[in-house]
Amino acid sequence: xTIPHTCYLGVDVGLTATKVAAFDVxxxxxxVVHARTPRTSVTAHRHDVDMTALADTVLSLLAEVGGKLAAxxxxxxxxxxxxxGNGIYPVDGSLxxxxxxxxxxxxxxxxxxxxxxxxxxxxxxxxxxxxxWAAQPAVLLRWLRDAEPATYAATRWVLSCKDWVTAxxxxxxxxxxxxxxxxxxxGLDTRAYTPTALELVGLPASDLDRFPPLRRxxxxxxxxxxxxxxxTGLPEGLPVIAGCMDxxxxxLGAGGRELGDGxxxxxxxxxxxxxxxxxIPAPEVxxxxxxxxxxxxxxxxVAPTSAANLEWLACAGVPHQQAGGVAAPELLQxxxxxxxxxxxxxxxxFVNGSPEHPSASGTFLGISSNHRRxxxxxxxxxxxxxxxxxxxxxxxxxxxxxxxxxWRLAGGGxxxxxxxxxxxxxxxxPVRRQLTxxxxxxxxxxxxxxxxxxxVPPWTVNDENDLCVHPGPDRVAYxxxxxxxxxxxxxxxxxxxxxxxxxxxxxxx
Numbered sequence: 001x002t003i004p005h006t007c008y009l010g011v012d013v014g015l016t017a018t019k020v021a022a023f024d025v026x027x028x029x030x031x032v033v034h035a036r037t038p039r040t041s042v043t044a045h046r047h048d049v050d051m052t053a054l055a056d057t058v059l060s061l062l063a064e065v066g067g068k069l070a071a072x073x074x075x076x077x078x079x080x081x082x083x084x085g086n087g088i089y090p091v092d093g094s095l096x097x098x099x100x101x102x103x104x105x106x107x108x109x110x111x112x113x114x115x116x117x118x119x120x121x122x123x124x125x126x127x128x129x130x131x132x133w134a135a136q137p138a139v140l141l142r143w144l145r146d147a148e149p150a151t152y153a154a155t156r157w158v159l160s161c162k163d164w165v166t167a168x169x170x171x172x173x174x175x176x177x178x179x180x181x182x183x184x185x186x187g188l189d190t191r192a193y194t195p196t197a198l199e200l201v202g203l204p205a206s207d208l209d210r211f212p213p214l215r216r217x218x219x220x221x222x223x224x225x226x227x228x229x230x231x232t233g234l235p236e237g238l239p240v241i242a243g244c245m246d247x248x249x250x251x252l253g254a255g256g257r258e259l260g261d262g263x264x265x266x267x268x269x270x271x272x273x274x275x276x277x278x279x280i281p282a283p284e285v286x287x288x289x290x291x292x293x294x295x296x297x298x299x300x301x302v303a304p305t306s307a308a309n310l311e312w313l314a315c316a317g318v319p320h321q322q323a324g325g326v327a328a329p330e331l332l333q334x335x336x337x338x339x340x341x342x343x344x345x346x347x348x349x350f351v352n353g354s355p356e357h358p359s360a361s362g363t364f365l366g367i368s369s370n371h372r373r374x375x376x377x378x379x380x381x382x383x384x385x386x387x388x389x390x391x392x393x394x395x396x397x398x399x400x401x402x403x404x405x406x407w408r409l410a411g412g413g414x415x416x417x418x419x420x421x422x423x424x425x426x427x428x429x430p431v432r433r434q435l436t437x438x439x440x441x442x443x444x445x446x447x448x449x450x451x452x453x454x455x456v457p458p459w460t461v462n463d464e465n466d467l468c469v470h471p472g473p474d475r476v477a478y479x480x481x482x483x484x485x486x487x488x489x490x491x492x493x494x495x496x497x498x499x500x501x502x503x504x505x506x507x508x509x
Contacts, residue, residue, distance in 0.1 A: 004075035008448040009065065010441030011058060012246060013083035013161050015039055015047075015105055015268040015304075016311060018054070020061040021441035022069055022076065025449065027459030031068045032438050033061045039103055044361070044503060045353070047106040049161070051089060051097035055168040062232040070233075078239040078452050079169060079224070080444035082249035083162035084269070085182045085289070086133075088140040090155040095167050098154050102140050104161075105268075105304045109143040110134040110358045112201055120200045126281065127196055129288025129297065130184035133355040137183050138197040141207060158210045162243050169240045170222035175212040176242040177290040181297065185211065186290070188280045188297075217244040217292040218447040241451050246440045247271045248289050248298055253439030253446070254410045255461035259296065260403025262395075264388055264423070264431065265439075266413030268352075270306035272391045273298045274400045283398035286355070292447055299400045301391035304352035307412040309362060309380050312351045328412065334374035335381060336418040340425070340477040342375045344368070346488055347383035357489075359496040365488055381419050382478075385426040386485045392427065406430040406468050410439050417469075424469040425478045433467045 007030055012019045014037060021032040038053035062079075069076065087104040091097055102108075113132050125131045132139060137158050144152040159167065160179040167173055180186045184197045185208075193214070195205035215221065223237035243249075247265070251273055256263040258275060265271035274283075278297040282288050287300045315325035344366045351362035364379065396402060409431040413419045424431050436442055442459070449456045 004073050006077050006454070007069060007074040008445040009062070009076045009079045010438070010443070010445030011062070011079065011081040011165060012249065012438060012440035012444070013037060013054065013058065013081070013165060014246065014440070015084055015103055016308065018057050018061065019438050019441055020058070020065045021438040021445070022065055022074065023442060023445050025454070025456045027442065027446060029436065029438065029442070030072070030074060031065050032441070033064045035061060045107045047103040048100035049103050051101050051164060055165065058165050058168065059228065059231050062234060066233050076234065076238060077454070078241065078448040080241045080448055081162045081165045081169070081243040082246045082440045082444040083160065083165060085160060085179050085245040085247060086135045086137065087161060088137045088144070089159040089161055089164040090144070090151060091157050091159060091164070091167070092154055093156040095157070095171065095173065098151050099148070101161070101164070102135070104135045105352050107134045107353050107355070107358065109139045112139050112142055114358070116200050124184050124196050124200060125284065127187055127194060128181065128184045129188055129282030129285070129299070130182060131286055132184065132197065132200060133286065136197065138185065138201055138203065142201040142203055145203070155210060157212055159212070162245070163212065166221055166240060166243060169224055169228050171225040172222045173212040174215055174221045174242050176215050176217045176244055178217055178244040178248045180211065180214055182245055182247070182287045182289040186214070188278065188282055215242040217242055217248070218451040220451055239452060241447060243444050244292065245289050247273060247300060247302065248291060249443035250410060250439040251275070251298055251443065252292070253436060253441070253443030254408045254434040255463065256408055257293070260401055261405065262402050262407040264392070264407055264409050264413070266306050266384070266388070266409070266411035268306065268308045269302055269304050270384070270388050270391060271300060271302050272388055272395055273300040274395055274402050276400050281399070283395070283400040285395060285398045285400070299395065299398065301394050303354045303356065303387070303391065305349045305354055305387050306384050309347070309349040309351050309384055310377070310412065312362065313376060313380050331373070331377040332381070332416045332418055335377040338374045338378040340474045341481050342378040342382060343371065345371055345375050345379040346485060347379040348489060348492065349380065349383040349387050357493070357496065359500040360492070361496060361499060363492065382422060382426070382481065383485070385413070385419070385422050386482055388423070389426050389482065390486070406432040408432055408434050410434040420469045421472060422478070424471045425474045426482065428471055428475060430468050430470045432463065433469060434461060435467070436461065
């Protein structure tokens with residue numbers, strides 16, 4: 001009888017796609033399957049997730065990858081889940097969904113954030129390292145109390161996306177420090193839930209009881225339930241760890257573990273983070289999330305302003321309600337033939353809005369009759385890189401101690417040579433491309449060997465110099481581009497506000 005080889009499963013639920021990947025004992029990817037995340041844009045500001053459909057998607061993918069592994073002679077030793085942070089996944093005491101979840105790209109509760117006094121926001125930032133914003137669970141819980149009081153009353157557990165999936169695997173409610181700290185709900189000094197975020201939005205401190213007990217990311221929550229084992233074909237009792245927020249998981253997957261390591265993730269969200277000591281005072285950034293190493297945390301500037309813009313462009317030419325679109329590599333190939341600056345075309349990358357610019361929407365400026373699809377694509381990827389720069393400048397000014405090593409570039413921007421070069425030119429510093437396809441799944445799976453007591457070496461990443469991209473001759477052009485981008489961005493507030501008033505009025509020409 002042949003003894004199966006050990007492997008580890010990582011689940012990564014993004015706002016766009018859900019992935020399940022398997023890795024061997026040294027971190028090599030063995031298999032990966034994916035499907036679209038069942039997210040619905042109800043309006044420009046309301047983004048829902050069908051929780052039952054999401055659970056079905058994950059379980060189907062686990063069954064699919066489990067079949068592939070069995071055929072190749074591998075047996076999984078455990079599962080870790082990563083997913084987008086923030087948003088709200090409300091369930092009752094039996095872990096059944098109460099209506100749809102609200103995704104982290106949602107901004108319906110912006111008016112609640114705007115009502116928080118500046119001194120209150122500063123108090124939360126000092127205590128937790130995170131500031132209030134529209135998709136935080138505390139803010140959305142207040143929105144539920146006001147807009148859907150029956151849902152609020154029926155909510156026993158406020159879960160993150162990752163915790164919802166983990167609950168489906170184990171039948172247990174759980175939470176980990178990375179998600180909860182990024183919610184602005186964990187004190188940096190106490191490592192315990194604090195009611196400050198709830199108080200700022202007018203909720204009682206007793207609502208903290210709706211959040212599950214905190215665990216380390218690499219702590220085993222429980223075993224795969226009987227029902228889930230039957231649906232997936234995986235062994236009953238297979239250990240499942242608490243997992244972590246996808247920003248943290250992807251940073252781990254890209255090799256960002258040491259103090260000063262900077263990581264840029266070009267995904268649905270723009271993630272710009274640096275590993276810093278987990279202590280007060282925290283860098284003055286939007287989010288701080290505890291890493292699995294309790295001595296460190298990830299200081300981040302984040303926004304839904306990254307590769308989702310390219311995905312929108314890829315699908316924009318498809319008839320309404322029809323799936324499909326132009327493949328991103330085809331668009332990027334066309335963009336490579338367009339000079340820097342896209343012949344005077346600028347793009348502000350806010351097709352999913354921005355927490356910092358509440359009324360913002362995706363905006364092309366300077367369109368003329370000589371522009372073609374390649375120009376549109378070039379402008380989009382340049383605009384995405386420029387807004388990453390804006391956020392990284394904020395990280396650098398926050399007090400975070402960033403090392404002198406090349407920043408790690410992951411996601412869509414890393415897989416494209418033209419986009420990676422644009423990032424290096426826009427940022428004015430070298431970036432090292434991380435080409436592992438499923439960094440979030442790899443990052444959370446990398447916690448499993450230690451959690452299970454397996455004696456295997458720490459997983460490493462490819463840091464070869466040929467993956468390092470340095471600023472090139474277009475650096476000067478992109479400095480000029482940055483000045484134009486920043487001036488346009490600063491002048492758009494009144495325009496976006498007018499567009500938002502028109503959109504909200506329901507008028508149509």
